[in-house]
Amino acid sequence: MTNQHTGRRRFLAGLGAAGTTALLGGCVTSTSSGKSSSKGAVTLQSNLSAPQAKAAMEDIIAAYGKKGSGSASLNTVASETFRTQLPTYLTSANPPDVYTWYPGSVADAYAKKNLLLDLDEVWTSSPDLKRYSKALNSLCTASSGKKVFVPTTYYWWGMFYRKSNFAKWGVSEPKSWDDFLDLCDKLKSKGVAPIGLGAGGNTAWVASAWFDYLDIRINGAEYHRQLLAGKHRFDDPEVRKVFDRWQEVLPFFDPNGAAVPFQDATTALLNGRSGMMLIGTFFADAAPKNALDDIDFFRFPVIDAKVPLAEEAPTDGYFASARTGRRDHVFDLMRYLATPEAQEIYIKGSSGTVLPCNPDAKDAGTALVTKGRKHIEAAAEITQFFNRDSSDALQPTADTALTKFLAKPKSIGGILTDWQRDAEKIWNA
Amino acid sequence: MAVLTAPERKSPAPPSPRGRRTGGPRRTPPLVLAFVLVPLLVEALWVFWPALQGFYLALTRWDGVSAPRFIGLDNFREMAHDDVFRSAAGHTVLWLVLFGGLSALLGLAAALLLQQERRGVGFYRAALFLPVVFSLVATALVWQAIYQPDGVLNQLLESVGLGSLRHAWLADQDTALYAVIVPALWRQIGYVMVLYLAGLKGIDPALYEAAKVDGASAWQRLRHVTLPQLRSVNAVVLSVIVIDSLRSFDVVWSLTRGGPYHSSELLSTYMYSTAFQSLRLGYGSALAVVIFVLAFGVICSYLVRAFREAD
Numbered sequence: 001m002t003n004q005h006t007g008r009r010r011f012l013a014g015l016g017a018a019g020t021t022a023l024l025g026g027c028v029t030s031t032s033s034g035k036s037s038s039k040g041a042v043t044l045q046s047n048l049s050a051p052q053a054k055a056a057m058e059d060i061i062a063a064y065g066k067k068g069s070g071s072a073s074l075n076t077v078a079s080e081t082f083r084t085q086l087p088t089y090l091t092s093a094n095p096p097d098v099y100t101w102y103p104g105s106v107a108d109a110y111a112k113k114n115l116l117l118d119l120d121e122v123w124t125s126s127p128d129l130k131r132y133s134k135a136l137n138s139l140c141t142a143s144s145g146k147k148v149f150v151p152t153t154y155y156w157w158g159m160f161y162r163k164s165n166f167a168k169w170g171v172s173e174p175k176s177w178d179d180f181l182d183l184c185d186k187l188k189s190k191g192v193a194p195i196g197l198g199a200g201g202n203t204a205w206v207a208s209a210w211f212d213y214l215d216i217r218i219n220g221a222e223y224h225r226q227l228l229a230g231k232h233r234f235d236d237p238e239v240r241k242v243f244d245r246w247q248e249v250l251p252f253f254d255p256n257g258a259a260v261p262f263q264d265a266t267t268a269l270l271n272g273r274s275g276m277m278l279i280g281t282f283f284a285d286a287a288p289k290n291a292l293d294d295i296d297f298f299r300f301p302v303i304d305a306k307v308p309l310a311e312e313a314p315t316d317g318y319f320a321s322a323r324t325g326r327r328d329h330v331f332d333l334m335r336y337l338a339t340p341e342a343q344e345i346y347i348k349g350s351s352g353t354v355l356p357c358n359p360d361a362k363d364a365g366t367a368l369v370t371k372g373r374k375h376i377e378a379a380a381e382i383t384q385f386f387n388r389d390s391s392d393a394l395q396p397t398a399d400t401a402l403t404k405f406l407a408k409p410k411s412i413g414g415i416l417t418d419w420q421r422d423a424e425k426i427w428n429a
Numbered sequence: 430m431a432v433l434t435a436p437e438r439k440s441p442a443p444p445s446p447r448g449r450r451t452g453g454p455r456r457t458p459p460l461v462l463a464f465v466l467v468p469l470l471v472e473a474l475w476v477f478w479p480a481l482q483g484f485y486l487a488l489t490r491w492d493g494v495s496a497p498r499f500i501g502l503d504n505f506r507e508m509a510h511d512d513v514f515r516s517a518a519g520h521t522v523l524w525l526v527l528f529g530g531l532s533a534l535l536g537l538a539a540a541l542l543l544q545q546e547r548r549g550v551g552f553y554r555a556a557l558f559l560p561v562v563f564s565l566v567a568t569a570l571v572w573q574a575i576y577q578p579d580g581v582l583n584q585l586l587e588s589v590g591l592g593s594l595r596h597a598w599l600a601d602q603d604t605a606l607y608a609v610i611v612p613a614l615w616r617q618i619g620y621v622m623v624l625y626l627a628g629l630k631g632i633d634p635a636l637y638e639a640a641k642v643d644g645a646s647a648w649q650r651l652r653h654v655t656l657p658q659l660r661s662v663n664a665v666v667l668s669v670i671v672i673d674s675l676r677s678f679d680v681v682w683s684l685t686r687g688g689p690y691h692s693s694e695l696l697s698t699y700m701y702s703t704a705f706q707s708l709r710l711g712y713g714s715a716l717a718v719v720i721f722v723l724a725f726g727v728i729c730s731y732l733v734r735a736f737r738e739a740d
Contacts, residue, residue, distance in 0.1 A: 084705050087492075087493040087494045087708070088493070090494070091493075091494055110494070113494050113495060115494070200597070200599070200600050201573070201599075202683075202686060204686075204688060204689075256578040256597060258597070258600050258689065259577075259578050259597030259599065259600035260577065260578060264577070391708075392706070392708075393706065393707045393708045393709075395706075396702060396706050396707060397707075399688070400688070400690045400691060401690075403688060403689045403690050404689070404690040407600075407601075407602065407689060407690070425707070425709065426707055426709075429490065429492055429707070429708065429709045
């Protein structure tokens with residue numbers, strides 16, 4: 001009996017102590033300026049939680065450990081948790097060292113707040129990074145002029161379709177916007193929904209691909225980036241032109257396009273219920289193996305030949321916390337991640353539809369991937385994707401505006417006014 | 430549940446043998462003090478302190494990374510002109526009325542229907558209570574499949590010749606909110622039923638016998654015996670419903686995320702998306718304060734009235 005008492009008392013005292021610690025360390029609004037410890041393995045916080053990608057990351061970490069120059073430990077977090085927690089990680093007193101994330105404006109936003117480690121030394125000392133393309137160089141440079149990111153892989157967006165279905169329907173890849181409209185017409189007459197979308201469920205962001213592509217085809221990549229950075233307005237006539245063009249193809253969209261998530265929309269594409277779909281290669285991760293060889297894609301049709309050709313090719317890679325205490329170890333890991341070896345391990349372990357950033361690294365070698373690499377190399381400009389070229393905070397404003405446009409294309413004027421108002425709140429936040 | 434079935438307070442309590450009341454102030458044993466103070470401290474650290482910080486954040490502009498900037502009542506001023514806030518508040522009221530009203534009515538009806546001990550009644554009670562056991566997120570996944578354009582509901586409509594009613598239930602602004610209420614209701618009815626069943630068990634059968642002897646009809650017995658006797662349970666049910674309505678989040682978030690274009694937005698989902706998607710944590714905190722004031726206000730005013738009546 002007495003034992004139980006002291007046990008409970010001790011437990012309560014323990015709770016109290018734990019609570020006090022939480023108070024001391026838990027002031028949520030404070031920005032602390034500690035450094036993470038300088039001993040032990042470099043910690044890599046990863047949002048690649050899909051089984052294949054996670055296994056591929058584990059392979060990379062194991063291979064890095066075997067090399068002997070250092071060791072790293074992988075901590076995989078569910079991607080939604082990772083996204084919401086990233087600011088907390090970066091501002092915490094004892095942050096993880098290296099993170100999977102996106103280059104460009106997303107990384108720059110953190111760099112501006114001095115949360116990212118300056119990686120200039122990695123870029124100048126790594127023979128691999130010296131061979132990276134100029135586009136990747138500028139993508140990884142923050143507005144301060146410092147390198148803050150090491151890119152490793154990218155994927156591309158395109159109009160995907162099944163070769164066997166196009167053959168069955170007697171249609172072929174369109175070369176121009178008018179060809180594209182003809183193709184849609186033909187498919188519709190055959191009782192197929194010409195264009196699948198998949199902006200329902202929890203994947204409303206897929207619709208942004210259409211906005212991005214129409215904007216970079218009509219107004220160009222430079223205008224697009226400026227628009228997303230708040231230097232133009234969403235209710236400008238240039239943006240209105242994007243939606244006028246969109247209205248030409250809107251009748252050809254799958255009527256369920258805004259009701260089903262992209263996973264269901266790609267199933268419909270593979271089953272031949274829809275003709276084609278503007279989507280990223282990640283959809284192939286879930287495609288049955290026998291369908292993979294039958295999948296092909298074409299370039300989003302050029303609308304204005306005077307606009308420099310741009311493509312969406314979201315790049316993935318790593319940045320590091322400015323508060324890391326293992327600076328040299330982080331640099332060593334970053335240099336390793338940029339090698340062809342590390343990128344080939346990842347491509348082999350994952351679904352194999354991504355392309356390596358290192359020009360010397362081999363891709364998966366399938367016809368689809370080879371075509372994808374050429375597709376990107378032909379582009380004069382590369383954009384990332386709506387949220388990566390702006391911020392995750394701006395994405396919901398696009399989701400609201402675009403789903404509303406899909407449902408009520410007639411009220412586009414009011415939609416764009418609202419979009420501008422919502423976006424200003426984010427830009428001014 | 431046992432707590433709810435104790436309306437017999439009115440009978441005079443047996444006099445305490447040690448007469449603590451009349452014994453004058455006594456030193457409280459330190460152990461008792463510890464049992465009160467330690468949980469209070471824990472509660473203060475993990476509940477009150479963050480809550481107070483939430484109130485402070487409501488007066489700031491904060492992106493979660495830089496230091497918060499004090500802006501006074503600007504967040505609340507912005508709210509006054511925010512269309513989305515206004516429609517979310519409207520939806521929350523609609524939700525409170527439909528979800529709250531229907532779950533109370535149907536829960537009471539189910540309890541009345543299932544209170545008699547008949548053969549098989551346990552099965553029906555269990556069946557109605559079963560949804561409460563499931564996590565709402567899992568429930569939402571099942572309902573998502575039902576509402577799909579090719580889902581069970583549309584196929585059912587087709588098979589009974591109502592194909593013209595086929596619908597993208599969750600993607601249409603006119604139906605999204607109602608389509609989300611149904612799964613929430615499906616779960617809540619079982620919960621409210623159990624509360625009322627417990628209350629019904631506590632009613633003295635002698636009251637019904639007396640009413641029967643006086644020639645009261647079934648309706649009169651319900652109106653004049655059952656309902657007044659359920660008053661204490663009503664207080665609990667009302668609190669539960671108001672709180673559950675205002676914090677309804679999981680089912681909406683997993684089915685529609687407040688969309689399409691805010692047409693099923695509740696205050697709770699708007700708060701979440703403002704704070705954690707738009708990263709406007711100051712404005713999100715201000716929304717949370719409004720939700721708190723609403724819930725607290727409704728419940729307090731009811732409790733004050735209930736206690737006044739009890740005296």
